[in-house]
Amino acid sequence: MTLERNILLGFLGLAALLPFAVTDQYILHLAVMALFYAILANSLNLVVGYVGEFSLGHTAFLGTGAYTAALLSVNAGWPMWAAVPAAGVVAALFGLAIGAVTLRLQGPYFVIVTLSFAEVLRLIANNWIGVTNGPMGLAGIGQGGIADKRAFFAIVLGLTALTFYLSYRFVYSNAGRAAVAVRENRYVAQSIGVNPFGTAMQAFVLGAFLAGLAGGFYAFYISFVGPEVFRFSFMATIIIMVLMGGKGTLIGPVVGAVIVTLLEEYLRELQELRLSLFGLIVMAIVLFLPNGLMGFIAQRREQRGDRPAISHAIEERTV
Amino acid sequence: QDSVKIGLVEPLTGSVAYNGKSVVEGARLAIEQINAKGGVLGKPVELVIEDGQCAPANSVNAVEKLVQKDKVAVLVGAFCSSATAAIMPVAAKYKIPLVTGVSSSAALTEQNNPWFFRAAETDALMAKAFAKILATDLKLKSVAYVGVNDDWGRGGVEEFSRDLSALGVKTALTEYFDHGTTDFFTLLTKLRAAKPDGIFVAAETQDGSILVKQFQEMGLQSKVFGVGSWATADFINLTGDAAEGIHAAVPYVSSVETPRNQDFVKAYQAKYNVKPGKYGAAGYNALNIVVQAVARAGSTDAEAIRSALAKTSYEAPNGVYRFTAKGQAYGFDAVLVRIEGGMPKVIASSPVEAPQ
Amino acid sequence: MTAPVRTSSSGEPVLQVQDLHVSYGSTAALHGISLEVHAGETVALIGANGAGKSTTLRAISGLLKARSGSILWNGQPIANRPPEEIVAAGIAHCPEERHVWPGMTVEENIALGAYLCRSKDEVRTRMGMAFHRFPRLRERAKQMAGTLSGGEQQMLAIARALMSEPRLLMLDEPSLGLSPRMADEVFEVVRAINAHGVTVLLVEQNIHNALSVASRAYVVQTGRITTARPSAELRGDPELLKAYLGG
Amino acid sequence: MTASPQAGPLLRAENLTMRFGGITAVKQVALTVNPGEIVGLIGPNGAGKTTCFNMLTGFYTPTEGRVFFKGTDITSHKPHAIARLGLIRSFQKTNVMKRLTVFENVLTGHYMAGRQSLLATFFPGETVRRAEREARESASAIVETMGLSRRMNVQASLLSCGELRLLEVAVALAAKPTLLMLDEPAAGLNSHEAGVFGETLKTLVGTAVQSLLIVEHNMELVMGVCDRIVVLNFGQMLAEGEPRAILSNPKVAEAYLGKAAA
């Protein structure tokens, strides 16, 4: 746990140095996208890794966040510093409402109902033209004069740090442990006084909030929001990141986000073969590292006789 | 720098890849011809193609890469209006001219983005060109409007119904369907009940061919006309005899008999073994417009290219392209075709006028 | 009460396990188990928690791979063969924790126990026998197995294992969760089928019951056999037993 | 209606009835557990013992009847709400958190002691840290008591059947029950281990827990530790009384004990 914290801090520290070392806007753009995805992957991981249920509807929160920020900016002229937190809050409220329905379900039913919510929202965004401008999307979201990618990078880095802090606190708290208990065995969890619904809800809403923040940031950064923010392909990317890195750890999703972002970008060189190859790589990762990269590392450490460094949840606490 | 680089962002995967590929084909042909004649500014032209998947974020990624990594002089893309809307501010930020040969949402040229040019028709312009001919030729009294549920489909329906209504044609029904819909029987049942004399359809090849086929299967009789890439061999082949007699308003059709077009069709057919369609021509035209602008600018300086683009007068297979102050193309010929004996036959042709 | 005590060497050795090593992943569970079971015998494996009794049965029935060592069944090596082949060869394993198919009815569970038997009539006869042995199951024939009480599930697991009419029956803690009376009945069944010539290898925590049906017992301690004695001898020596079972 | 906490029984159930479709699994059962008592609940397989447990702890809602714990009516309360009142149970079918280590399992059992506000989760203060420290110490102690220290840092999925049973009891103890209800805790323990376990149980009462309610088929254990025994048969009360009286009850012998009694 200390190790995990130090790695996260180290990652943030290194990332903070990046804008000083690099001026290439393209690389900065990739770095911004990687961190954006890191927030998203981390937030999904709270649900997948700590509630233990597989949500395919996480784009619901990304999307509501993005639309909230876009609408506030376009219609009410809200600046970024106000609209992005508002996006997080609105997404969290959606999380509360969607969680109230979905968290009563388990397994495949949960998987598909969360997906259904995301699709319903997408269809609403696509058809409620008066508000969302339908398929035309919302363009021209004011960037408030932020022209340099470094500024965006600083903002997304701040959001990433917040994400790490909140998830770290949650995961290593009594509440986080309760979430793990629910994930591992609902019956036991209930019998030791854990309210499975309430606990799962906490993780779910936290995940929604963080995804909403990411969505809000996305709206300002890309300066365009359309119904495709709710699309499954977005979801697939995030899932790949979480599972490739290793769910149920804090580092895994970040690693996954960075790797997938870079991979998608560097595979561009291969033109038409790009996505086929990407599919193959995803499959290969599952076959050779079924627990993700972090799972693989943990396993190696265990084999060397160390205590599992990044176990599924709990370790010595040195708050 | 030993070549002039042009960045092209099109959907190469996903559900509109079909059309995106045609744009790329047209673009490739243009580059080949230009390079065969010695390129531009004494250098060969290099086309850097990226897959934007018609998704805003992916298209932005692609543009960032094209601008920052490949250092392209001009951008062409990004097909779907939503993706184009997302890359327009990026182009403006980096001050790189952006030309689209496809995206038709009227809103794009209303953004007053000085770096953006649309070398394509908008639905408003098509409607204006053909509404009258259609209303009188097909003797329409009432029309049902059907469009794919996206910006382009909705735009087409709105523009045509406005212009036709102004000519006294009644609107019997307005319906949208989602891209990728396979079964239209419900929609067609409503159509049958509404008993229009004509049906306007805004749909691309795949949706359109299925719709028209099922139209025939249901035994419907009304006259079908519309916008979309219908005047192509693919469409006719897929739709079979159900395509007989339908009308399409398109910016380009391969059967136009001008020598310039015949040359283009011959070259295209030699290279790809099919006749060019609307999107193939769009890619071809966009690239030619861009390269000619670079030639006139005399350098790859962005500002110079931009002012050269604004003064475009490009002789395309389908007429002459010029740009308005807002970057909207006009002057080229749009055509109305009827499919007869499996061939698109030109019924009317009309130069697209500059919008007021 | 008198158990039919046999001498240790009646009949041929049908099952021979030699120097069996088994591990779960990288942790070894068995460090060289050797034992023999003779035709028609009932043999018990006893030992403390986690000693490796269940692991031994799992290795014999093919659920676990042997790292080294051999398992001979009627002289044929069967180590590392898949469980399907081992069942087909006549060895049935009733695993610990019941493992009934929760979403199937009691009836379906039992019928599937005779999966390898292709004659429908034969299956029906055997099912009749199973219901005869466990009348409680007949009452619950149409109930989903997952909703049975713990003991009912245990009966079902045993009944199912018997459906394959094995020549060697391996029972892992058959009396677990059974009422004393029901446990007695189960051991009666064990005696009865043993009397029909079926060889039995038994893991049982209720030492008293185990030693009353088995003629011999092996004591397993941390993955090794530490002793093999006739049951009577162990029954007569509580202190010795305590030493072996204490852990 | 509500008795004062000190005076009355700790747990009282009246007229408990549970029907599943056509089957009446439990019928009009009355049950009390007094402070300081160890009560045994026995009966043939399928008599309805586990079903009673499920109704008492909120996992099933009784078709009829009421349950009172410390004088509060808990009949339709959620399981976790009942647990929070101090009524903790274990399960007949082994239920542990398989991917956590033994220690982590027991530590997680301390959930209620460390419950905190959302704010405290994100901004933990000294109270939270102290609770955490105490939970860790208590967890080690409990693992020790249950004789699992050797397996402290082993993943639960690697334990043998018998060890799992002990771990379950350890997790339940971690929740600091007032009344601990155990469903066949000694199943899977051999005769000797069951004896040791019985001794442990006796020492728990009065120290770690106030009262115990045990379902168990190991008669030696039941007779050894229980102050009072309730016998169910076909979902109904068959007998109730001291261990010796139950042993010599012919109806119990007939329905439940079989030859063992003879």
Place this chain on the structure above:
Amino acid sequence: MDLFLQFLANGLVVGVFYALSALGLTLIFGLMRVVNFAHGEFYMLGGVVGWFVTTHLGLDFFSGLVVVALVIGGFGWAVDRFLIERVRGQGEEPGILLTIGLSIFLVNITLLAVGPAPMKVVRAITEGPIFLGPVTITKMRLLAMVIGVALIFAAHAIIHRTRLGSAMRATFQDPMAASLAGIRTGQVYAATFALGCTLSALSGMLLASIYSAQASVGGLVSLKSFVVVILGGMGSFPGAIAGGLLLGVAEALWGGYVATGMVDIIGFILVILILVLRPQGLFSIRAERA
């Protein structure tokens, strides 16, 4: 009234098609519990291979159907043995990731091989409308319905009447107990997966002959099939039929009386509503207790 009848008929036809496309998923997702995101791609491959063998190899529709069944069945078998097998028993996530990867790969490799254009599959019979009173339907649709219903019954019979069927259920509920009963669980898994893929591919070819085959149809098919399977209840064939018909009719009525622009929403709303009221879907039972 006539209008309503026609909507109902349209809905029922499409409903059977939905049930048909979901059929393979009922096996793989419903019974095996593999959240198979490549389902739509197997359906798509059915159409594309069907197009290839009928257009390029000149087979007639029915021989084409047989070839498709064999090719995709074999492919499905291999996918299970070489891919899914490796992550079995590790929870649902590796399977999700694996099938997402597989689906990305299959779509794009198909795009490379045959391009993105829609493809026309030869029809089994010449098409034409049939008028039943006020209701119009076509010959090909009627035939597809008949074949679809036959396939559904055949699949149901396999699961509930054959040894393989019992072996499947046993294997998926408790593979260890199944192997102890003498069931070759490895084969059962592979056979189920292959059968599921075959059913998807058959419906893919059948429906491609009515609509058209295209490399990118998979996503939508997967989505709708998941909806159908969940509506009916995991692993239930009557459920899949009911779910399919329900979805088809609901979409037709919504499209008919409200708007066609948003028909897809109705399926998702149904899923949400039904699961709120009945968390196990329409047709499945729970056999679990504390």
